[in-house]
Amino acid sequence: MPLTPEQLAREKIDAQLTACGWVVQNYADMDFGAGRGIALREVPLKTGPCDYLLLVDRKAVGIVEAKKEGTTLSGVAEQAANYAASLPVFLAAGVDGGKLPFLYESTGVETLFRDQRDPDPRSRRVFAFHRPETLAEWMAEPDALRTRLRAMPAEHPLVTTGMRECQIEAITGLEKSLAENRPRALIHMATGAGKTYTACAFAYRLIKYGKARRILFLVDRSNLGDQTRTEFDNFRTPDTGRKFTELYNVQHLHSSHIDPVCKVTICTIQRLYSILRGEELTEDADEMSGAEFAAALGGTRTRDVVYNPQVPIEEFDFIVTDECHRSIYNQATFFSTKGATETN
16 A cells, blocks of 8 residues: 555654654654654654654653645644643653743654744744754753843943944844844955954854854855964954964864864865765865856756765854855855754
8 A cells, every 4th residue: 555645754754853863663662771862653642642752861852743745834833832731741750841842843855843942932944853962952051042142132242342343233233133033144244344353253252152062164165264264263352352262163174074072163165065965075176166166066956965964953053154145056145043043
């Protein structure tokens, strides 16, 4: 018998959860010792079975509501949220306030994620599920990233000593956007206005006050990455006068290994594409322009990227794209949050 649309969706979701580090089990066969993160199918709740209950370290942390492909997911979040109050007693133990913080809705093709701890929780599209280790880290934090971003402008005013007016305006506008839960922003600055210095300044604030774990700085040629690294090396924090690299590690990526202890990783979009694809980068690709690299890949066709567990969607909390009008996809790319974020 051919699989129903619902069964096909479940198969895809099972595969995606497994790729993201979850052990998928039937409720009747649950084994809490099988892994740190367990995705339990068909858990009987007081209101009826839920599709998947996510457990980390044996504690319930989230729900995945599965729907057949083509279903409009925007209205599913409320259904998923209601499940949290209906957990069996032995699974409800340890759930803060009786609510599960992490809600997913998925068709196996499209997935939405909502963090109930956010100041204004909303569902947003994600490329894949988050890893169990990530949800455990978020649960251990006293507040969510978006809560910290909302408070940052008022609680930690920008120190403007030595800054140009355009740099102050850019950083103030960016932080206002993030505080208002608008995680995609475009900063437009004239040549010579000090845009890389501006990026160093707001990266410092995002790390120190937003508690960002890692930031990705994308460039379209390796020599621009060298210039960016030099800017970070020379940047002195306006509040303490210390060099950025005395406080935080910065990596200019020349291989496929992303150093997990580095707060800032500088990488060409060509190299990131090759890492996500699991392919070797040609020797001269880092020095190609975005247009040249696109031509080498075969023109302007769409280039799909599948999930790579070596670079999960939460690898970086923020992505800064330098010269965002240049892209191997011939599309503009904007500063955006990731993981806790548009893709957190």
